[in-house]
Amino acid sequence: MNRLKIREILSRPSQGMPVDVCGWVRSRRESKGIAFIALSDGSCQDTLQLVIPEGSAAFPRLRGCNTGAAVRASGYLRESPGKGQSFEMEVSAMEVFGDADPVTYPLQKKGHTLEFLREIGHLRPRTNTYGAVFRIRNLLARAVHEFFQGRGFVWVHTPIITASDCEGAGDLFSVTTLDHENPPRHEGRIDFSKDFFGARSYLTVSGQLEAEFLSMALGDVYTFGPTFRAENSNTSRHLAEFWMIEPEMAFADLQDDMALAEDFFRFLCRTVAEQGEHELAFLEKQYKTISIAGIRGLGDKPFVRITYTDAVRELGKAAGKFEFPVEWGLDLQSEHERYLTDTVFCGPVIVTDYPRDIKAFYMRLNEDGRTVAAMDVLVPRIGEIMGGSQREERLEVLESRMRAAAISGGSLEWYVDLRRFGSAPHAGFGLGFERLVQYITGMPNIRDVIPCPRAPLSIRF
Ligand code: 4AD
Numbered sequence: 161m162n163r164l165k166i167r168e169i170l171s172r173p174s175q176g177m178p179v180d181v182c183g184w185v186r187s188r189r190e191s192k193g194i195a196f197i198a199l200s201d202g203s204c205q206d207t208l209q210l211v212i213p214e215g216s217a218a219f220p221r222l223r224g225c226n227t228g229a230a231v232r233a234s235g236y237l238r239e240s241p242g243k244g245q246s247f248e249m250e251v252s253a254m255e256v257f258g259d260a261d262p263v264t265y266p267l268q269k270k271g272h273t274l275e276f277l278r279e280i281g282h283l284r285p286r287t288n289t290y291g292a293v294f295r296i297r298n299l300l301a302r303a304v305h306e307f308f309q310g311r312g313f314v315w316v317h318t319p320i321i322t323a324s325d326c327e328g329a330g331d332l333f334s335v336t337t338l339d340h341e342n343p344p345r346h347e348g349r350i351d352f353s354k355d356f357f358g359a360r361s362y363l364t365v366s367g368q369l370e371a372e373f374l375s376m377a378l379g380d381v382y383t384f385g386p387t388f389r390a391e392n393s394n395t396s397r398h399l400a401e402f403w404m405i406e407p408e409m410a411f412a413d414l415q416d417d418m419a420l421a422e423d424f425f426r427f428l429c430r431t432v433a434e435q436g437e438h439e440l441a442f443l444e445k446q447y448k449t450i451s452i453a454g455i456r457g458l459g460d461k462p463f464v465r466i467t468y469t470d471a472v473r474e475l476g477k478a479a480g481k482f483e484f485p486v487e488w489g490l491d492l493q494s495e496h497e498r499y500l501t502d503t504v505f506c507g508p509v510i511v512t513d514y515p516r517d518i519k520a521f522y523m524r525l526n527e528d529g530r531t532v533a534a535m536d537v538l539v540p541r542i543g544e545i546m547g548g549s550q551r552e553e554r555l556e557v558l559e560s561r562m563r564a565a566a567i568s569g570g571s572l573e574w575y576v577d578l579r580r581f582g583s584a585p586h587a588g589f590g591l592g593f594e595r596l597v598q599y600i601t602g603m604p605n606i607r608d609v610i611p612c613p614r615a616p617l618s619i620r621f
């Protein structure tokens with residue numbers, strides 16, 4: 161089919177330009193013997209107005225062409241005398257591929273809640289809101305690669321099925337082909353040596369450990385792929401399946417890591433403000449949770465940096481405001497994170513040097529022996545959007561941290577090896593891609609920024 165996309169048509173329209181277009185009918189109305197159709201093909205935020213006069217050969221086709229129908233139209237572009245668009249299309253021929261029954265098609269004109277739309281996940285991409293969100297998501301994914309490729313980072317593909325628990329938090333999904341009804345047993349326990357891989361295996365929670373060995377050869381690398389966590393967190397910022405971007409830099413410390421995180425985030429904000437202007441303008445007007453000016457402004461704003469110890473002191477001043485206690489040694493809850501970003505500093509904040517005991521075993525122990533070279537980047541509305549650290553590169557220190565965390569060396573012997581052979585300072589972080597998309601689009605729930613959200617007790621598609 162020799163069709164033009166609406167995005168192409170509207171980016172260089174001209175009077176009399178012949179046009180062949182395909183798409184879905186968003187709405188249809190008739191006035192003074194002329195039919196008007198708003199057509200969307202998903203290529204951009206705008207619809208194309210089709211004009212079909214009563215006498216036209218295309219007019220009889222309108223009987224089987226309701227909201228939601230898929231059509232092809234041929235005709236000419238002309239300057240529009242009406243309001244809301246500068247060009248419209250005069251249709252001379254039309255073909256209806258598939259109609260949508262006006263009684264049962266759920267997306268009639270407007271006014272559906274996001275909750276309702278979540279229940280029709282296979283149709284919601286046809287709405288203005290989700291079209292905008294998924295195009296922004298695409299734009300950000302492209303910008304991620306642009307940023308790292310522009311800096312000479314190598315994109316590495318770490319495994320989805322893995323034998324190791326990177327974060328040590330125990331929220332792993334098992335991967336197995338054993339018979340659930342009757343698994344093989346050995347001395348009373350399930351015998352995983354008979355399983356597909358001959359050992360226990362899981363869906364990855366992070367590509368970091370594998371990215372580390374690649375960075376110890378290729379220098380600067382990054383991953384961009386799906387990760388899985390069986391956390392039972394039914395919140396507006398947790399998914400059981402989410403995408404993560406994890407850069408890892410050789411010969412780098414925590415300062416380099418923070419500088420990279422900040423440059424990266426600011427690049428993404430600038431790029432999306434420039435290239436996603438129409439989508440962001442729609443979301444800004446519709447939901448009023450974001451502003452393009454605010455996103456553009458983030459592209460220049462330096463992040464506040466504060467140590468965990470100072471953050472706890474700051475939060476202590478407002479202790480009465482919180483549900484959860486604030487005390488040195490306890491992890492920050494999202495109410496604390498949001499208080500720092502939304503009330504104290506009014507912008508992104510990097511919290512560094514967390515207590516050793518609340519962070520993962522691989523983070524580099526600081527001189528004080530109590531804290532580690534960790535950083536969390538917090539942003540307004542969302543809280544933690546990135547988490548990273550300088551990695552422990554000293555063999556004895558790493559081994560003692562692993563013993564303390566009761567991690568058996570066996571399955572991670574290869575990881576320890578990296579400290580035996582040419583160990584070097586290195587650092588990296590993980591950016592939760594859906595949290596980023598959520599932050600940029602202003603969607604209140606993370607389930608609205610991924611086509612098929614995975615959360616406890618819910619699986620469709
Ligand atoms: O802080 P996390 O757990 O860090 C890591 O996984 C490290 N291995 C990263 C690294 O240093 N290479 O996760 C990183 C980010 C979080 O800051 C958050 O944005 C996102 O991943 N994230 C989630 N996003 C959605 N749903 C969840 N359940 C998430 N858990 C973490």
Ligand code: MG
Pocket residue numbers: 536544546547
């Ligand atoms: Mg974290």
